Amino acid sequence: MGRPPAIILRQVSKEYRRDQIRIPVLSRLDLTVAEGEFLALMGPSGSGKTTLLNLIAGLDRPTSGEIIVHDLDLTRLSDSQISRWRSDHVGFIFQTYNLIPVLRADENVELPLLLTKLSRRERRQRARTALRIVGLEGREDHYPRQLSGGQEQRVAIARAIVTDPYLLVADEPTGDLDRQSAEEILNLMEQLNREFEKTIVMVTHDPNAAKRATRILHLDKGQLVDDVTRAEPSPPKVAESAASGDPPYVADLDTARRQEARL
Amino acid sequence: MALVPLRYNLRNLAVRWPTTLLTVLVVAIVVACTCVLFGLVDGLEHSNAISGDPQTLVVLGKRADNETSSYFDVDKAQTIATLDGIATGPPRTDAQAAAGWPDVEGRPLAAGEIVHIPIMTRTDGSRVNLTIRGVDAASPYLRPDFQIVAGRYLRPGTRECILSPGMSRRFTGAQLGSELVVTDKETYRVVGLFTAGGSVAESEVWTGRDDVAAATNRTGSVSSMRIRAASPDAAVALIDTLSNDNRFVLKPIRESKYYADQNLTALFLTFLGSLIAVLLTIGALFAAANTMFAAVKSRTREIGTLRALGFSRPAILFSFLLEAILITTLGGLLGALLSLIASRWSFGISDFNTFTERMIQIRIGLVPLAVAIAMTLAMGIFGGLFPAIRAVRLDVIKALREL
Numbered sequence: 014m015g016r017p018p019a020i021i022l023r024q025v026s027k028e029y030r031r032d033q034i035r036i037p038v039l040s041r042l043d044l045t046v047a048e049g050e051f052l053a054l055m056g057p058s059g060s061g062k063t064t065l066l067n068l069i070a071g072l073d074r075p076t077s078g079e080i081i082v083h084d085l086d087l088t089r090l091s092d093s094q095i096s097r098w099r100s101d102h103v104g105f106i107f108q109t110y111n112l113i114p115v116l117r118a119d120e121n122v123e124l125p126l127l128l129t130k131l132s133r134r135e136r137r138q139r140a141r142t143a144l145r146i147v148g149l150e151g152r153e154d155h156y157p158r159q160l161s162g163g164q165e166q167r168v169a170i171a172r173a174i175v176t177d178p179y180l181l182v183a184d185e186p187t188g189d190l191d192r193q194s195a196e197e198i199l200n201l202m203e204q205l206n207r208e209f210e211k212t213i214v215m216v217t218h219d220p221n222a223a224k225r226a227t228r229i230l231h232l233d234k235g236q237l238v239d240d241v242t243r244a245e246p247s248p249p250k251v252a253e254s255a256a257s258g259d260p261p262y263v264a265d266l267d268t269a270r271r272q273e274a275r276l
Numbered sequence: 277m278a279l280v281p282l283r284y285n286l287r288n289l290a291v292r293w294p295t296t297l298l299t300v301l302v303v304a305i306v307v308a309c310t311c312v313l314f315g316l317v318d319g320l321e322h323s324n325a326i327s328g329d330p331q332t333l334v335v336l337g338k339r340a341d342n343e344t345s346s347y348f349d350v351d352k353a354q355t356i357a358t359l360d361g362i363a364t365g366p367p368r369t370d371a372q373a374a375a376g377w378p379d380v381e382g383r384p385l386a387a388g389e390i391v392h393i394p395i396m397t398r399t400d401g402s403r404v405n406l407t408i409r410g411v412d413a414a415s416p417y418l419r420p421d422f423q424i425v426a427g428r429y430l431r432p433g434t435r436e437c438i439l440s441p442g443m444s445r446r447f448t449g450a451q452l453g454s455e456l457v458v459t460d461k462e463t464y465r466v467v468g469l470f471t472a473g474g475s476v477a478e479s480e481v482w483t484g485r486d487d488v489a490a491a492t493n494r495t496g497s498v499s500s501m502r503i504r505a506a507s508p509d510a511a512v513a514l515i516d517t518l519s520n521d522n523r524f525v526l527k528p529i530r531e532s533k534y535y536a537d538q539n540l541t542a543l544f545l546t547f548l549g550s551l552i553a554v555l556l557t558i559g560a561l562f563a564a565a566n567t568m569f570a571a572v573k574s575r576t577r578e579i580g581t582l583r584a585l586g587f588s589r590p591a592i593l594f595s596f597l598l599e600a601i602l603i604t605t606l607g608g609l610l611g612a613l614l615s616l617i618a619s620r621w622s623f624g625i626s627d628f629n630t631f632t633e634r635m636i637q638i639r640i641g642l643v644p645l646a647v648a649i650a651m652t653l654a655m656g657i658f659g660g661l662f663p664a665i666r667a668v669r670l671d672v673i674k675a676l677r678e679l
């Protein structure tokens with residue numbers, strides 16, 4: 014492996030309790046995600062994708078097991094510590110964008126920076142930069158309802174990257190978008206992964222979206238299956254574009270073919 | 277603690293303005309009503325306070341508690357006026373002369389008066405006890421800041437009367453120039469309007485003493501006498517003489533004490549006001565709480581998002597509490613404004629001591645404003661607290677799943 018692991022899950026189980034009934038969602042799950050990897054999580058509805066994503070992002074706690082992100086054991090952190098860690102190091106991208114409707118685009122992007130010690134001017138500056146990266150220069154003073162779905166999602170991405178986190182989590186980021194907008198969002202995420210070397214975990218139902226990732230995992234009945242890199246003892250290495258540096262593992266042939274075609 | 281920006285709350289209030297406006301109005305009405313009530317109490321106490329001069333004595337019959345139930349011989353009144361230690365009348369100014377004031381320069385400031393309380397009809401058709409006071413020459417000089425504001429002073433013995441502008445508006449036939457009909461046989465023509473610094477006199481109809489005596493067959497007696505002592509020591513001496521001297525055996529009371537003892541009404545209104553304030557506050561509190569519960573419910577996913585971004589529970593609590601307080605503060609300000617507008621009118625209320633009409637100017641002073649601020653904060657804090665707690669207790673993950 015070229016890169017140190019960004020995320021390590023060891024024997025992670027998660028079950029919900031409704032009244033007396035225990036609902037197991039994830040059982041004894043192991044997962045390692047390398048730094049700079051773009052991982053796509055697929056699987057049937059209700060298989061626990063969102064649950065897994067929430068665990069990795071420190072929004073939820075496992076019933077048992079260890080979750081280590083950048084050498085930090087999340088399960089040992091207090092609620093306020095984990096909330097602090099989240100605001101510093103995790104960027105969230107939601108299917109429904111989750112922008113604050115009464116705040117303008119730049120104010121939405123600036124929101125996570127209010128939790129930092131940055132000055133007002135620095136915050137403004139950073140928010141503008143983030144909006145420029147997602148291609149929304151000149152839309153700073155638009156309210157969410159004045160933007161298209163794709164633009165809203167780009168504002169949400171700007172908000173996710175404005176604190177310069179090392180991890181981006183995206184739960185069906187293109188689920189509410191038309192084909193064209195979805196492509197644009199995926200291009201953007203790919204760019205963030207390559208140019209800005211963000212580790213990305215993305216849940217998606219769309220095989221086309223998943224193909225953009227450097228690895229695809231399937232979640233089914235509480236288990237990660239179809240993990241090609243695990244199934245095969247010596248995974249094939251595929252040359253990545255120069256910009257991305259060390260190539261992460263490639264999930265399947267589809268991805269490999271796509272990458273070759275692009276070269 | 278990193279706080280959710282204030283403009284988030286302000287804009288949310290602006291966006292759902294119909295609900296905001298409605299809640300603000302409810303709070304405003306509640307605050308205005310309470311302010312007006314407490315303003316009335318303030319006005320009543322103020323009126324009593326300025327009516328009472330410690331150096332002026334109200335002389336009543338031995339067994340009387342107030343002027344209504346008091347009487348004694350007019351001869352006694354004339355003798356009292358000759359006592360030492362009574363202040364003498366000031367020179368009459370040109371303006372006073374022009375307005376028809378009696379001239380009492382150098383004569384003792386002592387006025388034997390008759391109080392007569394018939395039932396009268398107000399302009400709104402309701403019936404109430406009206407105080408008619410038959411006055412003496414010195415009477416206007418014994419009231420604070422007495423002024424004729426329209427027409428002229430009454431001429432005794434000609435069935436003329438004067439009253440305050442507030443009374444003039446409230447009673448049928450009390451307009452300047454018209455005939456105030458008490459009974460078929462007792463009528464007075466209104467020849468002037470007067471003010472007396474907001475004192476009790478402004479709630480009375482003034483006519484000549486002999487006019488009232490003739491109309492009510494009370495010739496030869498007075499209800500009470502007012503005398504102004506020349507000095508504080510003279511006041512003490514006069515009280516002693518009037519109480520104990522065999523010629524009199526009367527009940528002299530310092531005017532300030534006389535009116536202070538009459539504040540049963542103020543007490544009752546304070547009690548009523550407090551009760552209403554508490555009940556209305558609780559009512560409006562529920563309105564505010566309802567609004568905020570709706571706000572929390574409709575913004576569940578936003579709250580989840582803010583929490584996911586790293587905003588703390590206390591920050592969320594504070595944000596929603598602040599929003600509630602913003603609403604009620606807006607309402608409180610509007611309510612205070614409304615009550616200030618209302619304070620430009622005077623109100624006729626029933627005095628529970630004498631069961632007579634009292635004209636009271638609402639005074640929005642410190643007490644009503646303090647009550648308004650307390651109510652506003654109570655509504656904001658208690659109305660906002662439970663919705664805010666609900667917002668805080670939301671599970672981030674469930675909140676994010678909300679549509």
Ligand SMILES: Nc1ncnc2c1ncn2[C@@H]1O[C@H](COP(=O)(O)OP(=O)(O)OP(=O)(O)O)[C@@H](O)[C@H]1O
Nearest residue numbers: 029030031036038057058059060061062063064065
């Ligand atoms: N708070 C909860 N209480 C009880 N059960 C829950 C809770 N949250 C999730 N579950 C259950 O856990 C399972 C996994 O849910 P999850 O949302 O992770 O699935 P998912 O793979 O993201 O599905 P989808 O593709 O529909 O978004 C589901 O059966 C769901 O009903």
Ligand SMILES: [Mg+2]
Nearest residue numbers: 062063064184
């Ligand atoms: Mg899901």
